[in-house]
Amino acid sequence: xxxxxxxxxxxxxxxxxxxxxxxxxxxxxxxxxxxxxxxxxxxxxxxxxxxxxxxxxxxxxxxxxxxxxxxxxxxxxxxxxxxxxxxxxxxxxxxxxxxxxxxxxxxxxxxxxxxxxxxxxxxxxxxxxxxxxxxxxxxxxxxxxxxxxxxxxxxxxxxxxxxxxxxxxxxxxxxxxxxxxxxxxxxxxxxxxxxxxxxxxxxxxxxxxxxxxxxxxxxxxxx
Ligand code: DC
Numbered sequence: 001x002x003x004x005x006x007x008x009x010x011x012x013x014x015x016x017x018x019x020x021x022x023x024x025x026x027x028x029x030x031x032x033x034x035x036x037x038x039x040x041x042x043x044x045x046x047x048x049x050x051x052x053x054x055x056x057x058x059x060x061x062x063x064x065x066x067x068x069x070x071x072x073x074x075x076x077x078x079x080x081x082x083x084x085x086x087x088x089x090x091x092x093x094x095x096x097x098x099x100x101x102x103x104x105x106x107x108x109x110x111x112x113x114x115x116x117x118x119x120x121x122x123x124x125x126x127x128x129x130x131x132x133x134x135x136x137x138x139x140x141x142x143x144x145x146x147x148x149x150x151x152x153x154x155x156x157x158x159x160x161x162x163x164x165x166x167x168x169x170x171x172x173x174x175x176x177x178x179x180x181x182x183x184x185x186x187x188x189x190x191x192x193x194x195x196x197x198x199x200x201x202x203x204x205x206x207x208x209x210x211x212x213x214x215x216x217x218x219x220x221x222x223x
Contacts, residue, residue, distance in 0.1 A: 003028060005124040005217055006131045006138035010190060011094075011178045012151030013144045014201055014209060015126040020074065021210045023124040026217065029070050031117055033127035033134070034097065035077040036110050038088035039066045041096030043079050051099045058105040066113070091166070091174060098178050101128075102185040128182055131193035140220035142213060143192040146202040151175055 005022070009015050016032055023030035040061055041051075049056055067078045076085045087093070100106055107129070114134050118125060125134060131141040146154075152172035159166055182190045192198060197216050201209045 002119070002139075003122040003221070004118055004135050004138040006135045006141045006196070007124065007126040007144055007213075008128055008131050008142070008190065008192070008196065009126075009144035010151065010182065011175050012155040013146050014151075014154060014206070015144055018144065018201075018206070018209050018213065019124055019126040021206075022213045022217070025210070025214055026122075026124065028122040028124055030075065031068065031114065031123055031125045032075050032077075033110065033114050033125055033130065035068065035075060035085075035088060036066050036113070037097040037101045037106075038093050039077050039079050039084055040064065040106065040110075041098075041100050042084055042088050042093050044100060045092065045096050051096055054103050057100050058103055061100075061103075061106045061109050068117075089162075094174070094178065098181045102181070102187065104187045107133075107187055128190040129188045131196040132191065133188055136193070140217040141193055141196040142199055142216060143196040144199050144201060144209070144213075146200060148172065148175055148179065150202045 003026070005026070007015055007019055019030050019032070043064060044051055044057055044060060049060065051057065065080050069076045076083055077088060078084065111129070111134050114125060117123065118135060127134065131138065131143065149172065152168065152175045155175060156166070156168045156171040159171060199209065199212055204212070
C-alpha cells in the first residue's frame with residue numbers, strides 16, 4: 001500500500017528539516033509544498049505584479065509551469081525549467097508566497113499537482129493543508145508546532161547562519177504576521193486536522209522530534 005505521510009504546521013516549526021530527516025529515514029521522497037507557493041510568489045514579484053490582484057495572480061498561476069525534482073542535495077524547484085531553489089528563501093518571497101496562497105484557484109492548482117505527485121510514489125509532504133485537504137487519507141497525519149518565540153528563535157539562527165542582518169524582534173514580528181495571514185485566510189486556513197497527531201516541539205531537540213515522528217508513522221502503519 002502507498003505510504004503517504006502528511007505534516008502541517010506554522011512558520012518555523014522546523015517542518016522542512018524534520019521532514020527531510022524523517023523521509024530519509026523512511027527511504028521515501030519529501031515534497032516541500034511551500035516551495036511551490038514560493039515559486040509563484042517569486043515570479044509575481046519579479047514581474048512587478050500587484051499581489052493583491054487575485055485575477056492576475058490566478059492567471060499567472062494557470063500559465064506557469066512549476067515543477068520539482070529530487071536530487072542528492074534535496075528538492076529543487078523550477079519555474080519554466082529555471083531552477084529557482086536558491087531564490088525562494090528570502091523574507092520578501094516568504095510573505096509573497098503567503099499572500100498568493102490565499103487565492104482559491106491558486107490553491108486548487110497547487111493541490112491538484114501535489115496530489116498527482118503523491119499518487120505516483122511513497123512520499124512525505126509538508127505544508128499547511130496537507131492533512132486537511134491534500135492527503136486526508138494519508139497513512140500518518142501530524143501537526144507540528146512550537147511557541148512563536150521558539151519558532152522565531154530557530155528561524156533567526158537559520159537566517160543569521162545565512163548572513164542575514166535581521167534582528168530577532170524583526171523575525172518574531174514576521175513569524176506572527178505570516179501565522180496571522182495563514183491561519184485567517186478564507187480558503188483552507190492552516191488548522192490542525194482533527195485526526196492529526198499534535199507534536200509540540202518547543203522543548204524538544206531536533207533528534208527527539210524526528211524520533212517522535214518516526215514512532216507515529218510506524219504506529220499508524222501497523223494500526
Ligand atoms: O512552508 P513555507 O514557509 O515554505 O510556505 C510558504 C507559504 O506558502 C506559507 O506562508 C503559506 C503557503 N503554503 C500554503 O498555503 N499551503 C501549503 N501547503 C504550503 C505553503
